[in-house]
Amino acid sequence: MKIAMVGSGYVGLVSGACFADFGHDVVCIDKDQSKIDALHAGVMPIYEPGLDALVESNVRAGRLSFTTDLAAGIAGAAAIFIAVGTPSRRGDGHADLSFVHAVAKEVGEHLANDAVIVTKSTVPVGTGDEVERIIAASGTAHRFAVVSNPEFLREGAAIGDFKRPDRIVIGAEDEFGREIMREVYRPLFLNESPILFTSRRSSELIKYAANAFLATKITFINEMADLCEKVGADVQDVSRGIGMDGRIGSKFLHAGPGYGGSCFPKDTLALLKTAEDYDSPVRIVEAVVKTNDSRKRAMGRKVIEALGGSDAARGRKVALLGLTFKPNTDDMRDSPAIAIAQTLADAGVSVAAYDPEGMEQARPIMPEVAMCDSPYAAIEGADAIAIVTEWDAFRALDLGRVKELAKAPVLVDLRNIYQPDDVRAAGFTYHSIGRA
Incomplete structure (x- = not known):
């Protein structure tokens, strides 16, 4: 199967290289000419253990290529992934969807065959509906479906997370979308990786809910650490003691200076803004964001x-x-x-x-x-x-x-x-x- 990956940053490049390693024919597309030139030269735009070797081997095998030409890159692709950035919008904390919408418009204008358009970027609930509207408005005569497929990659362990995932979440509204996504992930399906099919909006919310919950665990144990210092307890003993409870689990219970990175800060803010928009406040997440910042x-x-x-x-x-x-x-x-x-x-x-x-x-x-x-x-x-x-x-x-x-x-x-x-x-x- 041919796959087009629009966006060659952290998510797009790791996902594209891993799909190519499964045997798919993958084209990574990016408007940044210097990034594409660097990738052609074997220079990675990010540091991720093992990524340079994975990219090099699949380029050499002819399964992975790079281009700035979106029209040529998506031609013949059965699945077109949108993996561009969704940073916090300045001033209000909402996710900036301008890059996602721009890609959707360009894909609609150049779609040359039936295809599934997959939002891999982390996007608020309802984004898939807007992507579908934008592509339909382009007047394309080809059949298409818009699917949500959030990523759950940890920086520093992304390749392993992609190839041995806890779960694969696919939000699709029709059988055409589900059929193509089954074929995309067939190598993992054969390895019995859990695949969860949901509605598109449920899939979009799963990503934000997961990150907010993990951020909450981090913030909780940090506050317990402060209490431990006051009462003379050891937070590492406390962490082990509660983590042995199967209902809680031991991961993300390591006290430290607070969470950061590309996901938790912007995703918790975006979730807060979505909750405000729908008049359904998430007070726990509000407290997590405030506590982590301080x-x-x-x-x-x-x-x-x-x-x-x-x-x-x-x-x-x-x-x-x-x-x-x-x-x-x-x-x-x-x-x-x-x-x-x-x-x-x-x-x-x-x-x-x-x-x-x-x-x-x-x-x-x-x-x-x-x-x-x-x-x-x-x-x-x-x-x-x-x-x-x-x-x-x-x-x-x-x-x-x-x-x-x-x-x-x-x-x-x-x-x-x-x-x-x-x-x-x-x-x-x-x-x-x-x-x-």
């Missing part, structure tokens, strides 16, 4: 307290280890490190940082931070070290060398990747999350 600054203040408070912190140096919102990605969108660094800078603290993949993305949005070429370079002369992202490279630091390089042996572990007794035995003052 937590990031609170983590900056936690580092300041480790320096002895606001007066003592001025003129001191802090080393930030990790800038991306999570490990195994270069994504800086809404990363807690941004608010933490700004809070420190506002308090007169100088900040040096190291991240294995995120510094190029971080430089323009964190001009107050000095970027270093290794964790030890950032640590040199620091009055405190703060671990912000749990990269593997930070899990086994040479604590003896760290102590020699740092001006003061103060470690603020915002991801709880060290054992308190081990760090204190090495001569450090140790601060962590949700532990006495």
Whole structure:
């Protein structure tokens, strides 16, 4: 089957490469000529483990290609995926659907055969209806169906998530759409991956509801961590204790500096706006968004307290280890490190940082931070070290060398990747999350 993937960003490129690896003939389409040129040269626009090798092997096999020509790219495609960005719209928090609508219009104008148009982008409820209206208004004579097929890819583990999914959600209104989507996902269907067929609107809401629920779990355990510090409990014990309950589960119960990234912040905001539009408020999600925003600054203040408070912190140096919102990605969108660094800078603290993949993305949005070429370079002369992202490279630091390089042996572990007794035995003052 020929598949066209309109949009060659994170979702489009990973999905397109994986579909090609299943044996489909995939064309990835993007208006950004420089991105397409880079892909032709084997240069990935994002960091995702294993993606470069997956793309290279399928290009070499002739199953994956790239173009800026949408008309040529969709010609003969049985499934045309829309995988463009839906960022939060400035001013009101609604999802910006301008790219989705523009693609729908262009697809309608150039549709040369019967096809299913699939919204892979994360879109609010009712978007599929509008995409269908736009394509129909183009006057196309070809049969088409509009289907919702949300993505559930974790950055840093996207290829595995695509090939071994918890579930595949397909929102279709007719048998034509369902039939084509069964063929698209036939390799996974044969592997007994669960496929859930729903209405289109239910599918659109599933994506937002899933992300809002996970964001709620993160925010809940972070608030429990604050309570643990007050009452002398250990949040990691609490997390394990409640996570062993099959009704709750252990995932997303790791206390830290708050959630960030490309999905949770914008999707929770978009869900709030949809709820407002339909006069059906989601108070829990409102509280999650507010609490998560305030937590990031609170983590900056936690580092300041480790320096002895606001007066003592001025003129001191802090080393930030990790800038991306999570490990195994270069994504800086809404990363807690941004608010933490700004809070420190506002308090007169100088900040040096190291991240294995995120510094190029971080430089323009964190001009107050000095970027270093290794964790030890950032640590040199620091009055405190703060671990912000749990990269593997930070899990086994040479604590003896760290102590020699740092001006003061103060470690603020915002991801709880060290054992308190081990760090204190090495001569450090140790601060962590949700532990006495």
